[in-house]
Amino acid sequence: MDYFIHAVRADEWARAKEIRLVALRDPVASIAFLETYEQALAKPDAFWQQRTAVAAEGIRTRQFVAEAPDGRWVGTASVLVERPAEGMRFGEAAVVDQTHVVGVFVRPEVRGRGVADALFQEAIDWSWSLTGPPIERVRLYVHASNLRAAACYRRIGFVPTGRTVLLEGDPAARELEFEMRRPAVQV
Template identity: 50%
Template sequence: MDQQSPYEIRPVRAEEWRKVKELRLAALQDPLAHLAFLETTEEALARPDVFWKDRAARGSAGLVSRQFVAVGAGDAWVGTVTGIVEDAGGLDFFGNPVEERQIQLVGVYVRPEHRGTGLLGGLFRDAVDWATGLGVRRVRLFVHEDNGRAAAAYRKLGFVPSGVRVVGDHGNELEYVRKDTGSGR
């Protein structure tokens, strides 16, 4: 933690899988979780420990993905975001071709009592800085068309709708891109 922020933002460590699991379960309890995440609490609870160990290990490695966590007072994990590098020529999660190397931000969550503090901006900054170090210029995320709370938060951080719309399991997902990262498609 620095003197200006009550949070330490850092990548997760492989051995922190229990905290990764606990924060994900908290996120899945959010009233808008059905629009924001691709799994339910029941599905997450049914996953074996090896799943969570692998997830934490991948999120700490930083090769094609990296999970960042915000740690508050008392070592409490209060927010997270994961960046996933998508390479040109591949397919994204929705099966669409990736035209240029980019990062997709996923698993975005801030505990309710820490929202509106600037924490989300710090999490995104660190994820984007990590991706920039890998040569990525385009930053994107998807938000369900009915998740106005998330869309408003992303707009405050410089994201704008790109016009790309995909159909997910629960309806239309809208792509948002950072307007100041180069391509801005």
């Protein structure tokens, strides 16, 4: 794979905005993301600067990007740290120390080339490396209709937990929770 995976830097906010807007124009964006292209486009640059700066700090959030040899960003995934004492972000409140992968996107022209795998490897490795109480699991949600994404997550090693979240505005729509548990330490 000829793609360089790295954590986003604060000065890359315009590129982070651009790939988010591309992601929100994907044909499955309506079931993959919780915001629309129009909502994201309407946000001021200060929003994107702040969002990228927080992700660059890597304390509560970290965004990873895949960069092609020509410098173009071809994929992204973000990780949110969720601790039991901090309440709920999405779905149920954390009962264990965990991270939550969100905002996963790979440009259509590079899908199937290992970009998603590499992004997830960085996200998972970062999760396991966090200091403080050890992260016990990495979780994510996928729309029940997003079969392509669910297959990708299973291939990477995520398994369904059986928990679901209803989506506002559509009583029939469900997000399925998947997880990867921290591997046991070999001694």
